[in-house]
Amino acid sequence: MITLLDEHYLYFPNVDETHESGIIALGGDLSVDRLLLAYSSGIFPWFEDGEPITWWAPNPRMVLFFDQLKVSRSMRNVLSKGVFRITWNTAFREVMLNCQNVPRRGQLGTWITDDMLEAYCKLNEIGAAKSIEVWQGNELVGGLYGIDLGHIFCGESMFSKVSNASKVAFIYLSYYLEAEGYKLLDCQVYNDHLASLGAVEIPREVFMEYLYDR
Template sequence: MSGKAPRVFDAETRSDPDFPWLEVDERFSFPDPEDACGSVVAVGGNLSPGMIVSAYTQGIFPWFNEDDPLYWQSPDPRFVITPESFHVPSRLSRVIRQGKFDITADREFERVITWCSAITRDDQDGSWITDDMAEAFIRLHRLGIAHSVEAWKDGHLVGGLYGVQIGAVFFGESMFTRVSDASKTAFAVFADAFFNRMGGALIDSQVYTDHIARFGGMNISRLAYLRKLRDFFGNTDASSLLRPGLWVNF
C-alpha cells in the first residue's frame, strides 16, 4: 500500500498542552491528504477553532471515538451534494408542502448537538461526538461558523442537523430525528435555501449514507474533492470566507 503514515502530533491526548491553541484567524498546514495511507492524515494536536477551520479548508476533519486519540481524516471517496445533483424526493416534497414541521436555523445549536451525540452507529461502541468534540463545535457556533437547523412539531424539537459553513461549502457533521421525516425535512429545506438563496456550491457529507443519497448525494474521489475545495477557496484566507452572525431565515 502506498502513501505516508499519518503525521503524529501527540497520540496520547486530544488537547496537547505543548501544541499551540489556534484562534479562528490562525492557520495550520496539515499534510497533503493525497499522501496519506488510508483516511487518517494526522493524529493529535487539539480542537482549537483555527485547527478545525484549517482542517476543513484542506479537506480534512476530526473523527474519532471516545477512547481514541484525535484522528484527522480525509476519506476516499468523499460523499457530496452539488446544486446539480440535489433533489427532494416527491413524497418528502408533499410533507414539506403540508407544513408538518416548522424549520428554524441557529435557534437551539447546543440542544441539536446534544441530541446528535445521543445517536450511536452500529459499528461503534458509543457516539463519535465526544464531550470535547461538542465543546469545540459550540465554540465555533459562538464564533458564527458552526450552524444548526432545527425541526419543530407542536413546539417540540423533533429533529435537526449541524455543520460548518466556510464560503460556498457546508460541511455537514451530524443529524438526528425523534419523529419520522423531521431530519429529512430540516435537511431538504436547508439544502434548498443553501443552494438557491445563499450561493452554496457544495454540501460535504463526508461518507456515504442512505439518508443523504436520497437527496442526490454522490461519491467522488478524494482528489476530485480536494480540487473542488482549491477551486472554491483558492489562495483566499479562510478568515475572509467565514460568515459570522445571522445565517439564514427559512
C-alpha cells in the same frame, strides 16, 4: 502515511499524504484554530471517546450537488403540508446534544465526545459552525449541524426523533445553500441515507478543487 500531530504546533500535512484508510493524522487538539485549518484543508475529525483525535481526508468524498437533490413524492407532500417548522442556527447546542444522545440503529455509542461538543459550540459562537432545526410545536424533533466555509457547508451529523425530520433538515439546508450560491454540501463519507437523497462520491482531488475554488 499517518502523521502524529503536536498539540503545540498548528499543522496538517497535504491531503495527498493521506493513508489509504482515509486517516491523515492523529493527535493535536480541538482548538478553534486547528478545526478551522482542518476543514479549510479538506480534513475533519472523527473518533470515539477514549481514542486519540483522528483526522480524516477520505477518498472518495461524499457530496451533494444541489441539482442532484432527490426529493420523493412523499417528502414533497410532507413539506407542502407544513408539518414541521424550520429554523436556522437558533439552537446549535441542542442540536449537537441530540446528535450525541439520540440512539441510532446499528450504533452502540456516539463519536460526538463532550470535548467535541464544546469545541464546535465555540465554532458556533464565532459563526463558523451552524445548525438547522426542525420543530413540531415547541419540541425540537430533528436537525443537523456542520461547518460553514462560506462556499461549502461541511455536514457533521443529523438526528431525528420523528419520521422524516432529519430528511426535512437536509432538504431545507440544501435549498438554502443553493439559493445562497454555495458550491456543494460536503457529506464526508458514504451512507445509504445520504445516497437516497442524491449525494454521490467524487474523487478527493475533485473535492479539493471545489474547496479551493472560492
